[in-house]
Amino acid sequence: MAKKLTSREKDYSQWYNEIVQGADLAENSGVRGCMVIKPYGFAIWEKMQAELDRMFKATGHVNAYFPLFIPKSYLSKEAAHVEGFAKECAVVTHYRLKNAEDGRGLIVDPTAKLEEELIVRPTSETIIWDTYRKWIQSYRDLPILINQWANVVRWEMRTRLFLRTTEFLWQEGHTAHATKKEAVEETEQMIDIYADFAKNFMAMPVVQGLKSVNERFAGAEETYCIEALMQDGKALQAGTSHFLGQNFAKAFDVKFATKEGKKEYVWASSWGVSTRLMGALIMTHSDDNGLVLPPKLAPFQVVIVPIYKGDEQLNAVSRVANKVKKALEEKNISVKFDNRDTHKPGWKFAEYELKGVPLRLALGTRDLENGTIEVARRDTLEKETYQIIDIENKIEHLLENIQDNLYKKALTYREERTYKADSKAEFIKLIEKGGFVYAHWDGTSETEELIKKETKATIRCIPLDVKMENGVCLFSGKLSDKRVLFAKAY
């Protein structure tokens, strides 16, 4: 606790790791690339889940659960999909261990080999569309609007807590529709929901757009995404929604009878966000003192720390603190009263600063005499003494203010680091500096790959609100009719 964090400026990546671990969010496990999400981190994820789940249900979706394992042959059925996912997957080949006869311990029982290997799901399109075939006969069975909360596994070589882990938690929506129009509308609705969630709950501004062909989901006709800018000037893809066309319906032979009695392939979308959002949340708001949490996602929004000497003072302070706690809870504000006598107030202050609690109240005997309470904001680090009367309304107002302020601060940060590049040299300089760079591009995969190779920047998206304007591609010199968004990315 006493140890100061490495500053962002000094070593951004080290700063991130220290916050994740120092704020008790997550840690590496004994299993390569797999993390343990600790209770405080998981409480934030639960808040995200609850809100997203509410949004999904409000738009007509229901939850279900599909198997963890995918038979190898399923993965092969959609040509683009298998290319994207076969290279980094966990393969189950056996179903039993036994004691080695030579006494060297537990070994895989060679007689328990699976006829067909099972893949631990990297995503569930294949197993779900194999199921939808049984569920869909007629237009009456459509649409299907299903979401699942699940763990998935992608065998990543380089992992970072929350940002890229072998196993991660996510939700994946999988919908089936009678028409292309409806499937596209669903795809767009869901990226809007993600953007809404990012803005209004995570206080994180995002750019909505379409992925270029190179960056599309394996098996999608179109991938919509939300992209956020982190404090090191790198972009982070925070959510995607895919229009899958009829690709999976064709791969798994899912047809429906139309009202007119014709047989047609079903149209599909899939969409997901993951525990990666935790990484985005941390990197959007936190500072060199630790985590900063938007009130809407904080496990507890307010902490009350008593300042006292001896039991008598503690009792007096506790009486008032508990009254404040109750008044706040009646306004649905979550409060922790930390009356542990094992730690000093200063230690607690540092602890809750590191953990990003939005408001810290300190209450001592002098406050009791004066009818005051000290209020410290985590976002601005400002401290102010308030009259305790009507404190619940003041706190409620402050929390709203913090939520708004965090969004505005992040938006200002992004705007200050969003550039237009009009020459190759300028582009390279800006990308090197870090930030979002809008530039003309000729629309080809070849040029995109060239740019990536030369600058490490990728096309984050073709923004949905892009303006049409004539220009020339900075790398190929060919004509271009709009700017797209480039950045180095996580």
Add this chain to the structure above:
Amino acid sequence: MAKKLTSREKDYSQWYNEIVQGADLAENSGVRGCMVIKPYGFAIWEKMQAELDRMFKATGHVNAYFPLFIPKSYLSKEAAHVEGFAKECAVVTHYRLKNAEDGRGLIVDPTAKLEEELIVRPTSETIIWDTYRKWIQSYRDLPILINQWANVVRWEMRTRLFLRTTEFLWQEGHTAHATKKEAVEETEQMIDIYADFAKNFMAMPVVQGLKSVNERFAGAEETYCIEALMQDGKALQAGTSHFLGQNFAKAFDVKFATKEGKKEYVWASSWGVSTRLMGALIMTHSDDNGLVLPPKLAPFQVVIVPIYKGDEQLNAVSRVANKVKKALEEKNISVKFDNRDTHKPGWKFAEYELKGVPLRLALGTRDLENGTIEVARRDTLEKETYQIIDIENKIEHLLENIQDNLYKKALTYREERTYKADSKAEFIKLIEKGGFVYAHWDGTSETEELIKKETKATIRCIPLDVKMENGVCLFSGKLSDKRVLFAKAY
């Protein structure tokens, strides 16, 4: 829909399967032994989860998440544990697929073999205690009261939807304590919570007790359980809570410094319930017409079916139906108004009967004239016409009544099939007939195994409220001081 269910009497197991599939609860997937939990089934599970989660949090527990994979060596560290779980596990041996050079499709890449195989968790004691070692240094770090909601895999040879599947969903609590007393109290508290949940939410009576040594969890010092009686006279273990002693602390070297500065091993409990509860719920209440759900766990408690000819009548009926719906929702009663014009009322009646919706309201034009509404109870199949005035209070009362009635009915069923056997012949006859049989037992594993071999009955538990009485073991003739509970079991 038109097809009648197989009756319980004719083929209980077939009846169960038809309900699970007919009521859209779950189905088998393309992956051997793994099920798809369909939206209607998952909605029931979500209600169970929400309530259990609330109960866990109310008793000071927090959620976290630990890795899906367990290194093979971890499993070996606790001697009893490995015996119990190594024999039926999914083993990940490789981390990549590739296209075969001979063009025969996707194969496991032999160069991507893991140095140490990973087991898909069958339960998480080992990975969690490997983590707790890093978290626990001092008595100040205790207790740790963590729960996780997760999927687990046990490679079962014979599977049944919900009752025994290769992959299933569950929660697993893992707690760490400074003293044996505290760990035992925690173990007992959790079995009490499970019993409370079974009784007050599932409307399912259970016997609480201790497992015999043979039936204990692999690695536990004591296993507490709740046992319910199904309608075929077989017992179902619905939840377990294990006092793990210091076994896992010793296996993973987890010690803490006491207040006095001594180093001691940490005491542990673990406890879990799973989607098996879905099977228990179905088999406890359902009848030959389909699923019967207790109101507290029904995805929707009331369905309103309009009876009409033509749009004009539908509009008139809908106006009233929507008013009723709103009034019910204001009382936190969940309602579906099924105004689909693709199905006739009779079809809908059969559908909701099969799906176990506690109350069905039917509303036609004659009802509008008379100010009435028809109310059908799923539990008793009684129909009655009510004055529509104040209907929300009547419905609220009826739902409470159904919840109580289901519990009483299940309790009566169990009491009628609970016996005492005082001779071996009587025991065999009663076990054959089905039900709970209380009998004297000499306390040895040998006799328990003999009884299982001869009668297929196992000791379900040594009930917590057992009365001490002198007797002789029915199979060995040795002295016994109490009766234990026997039954054939799922």
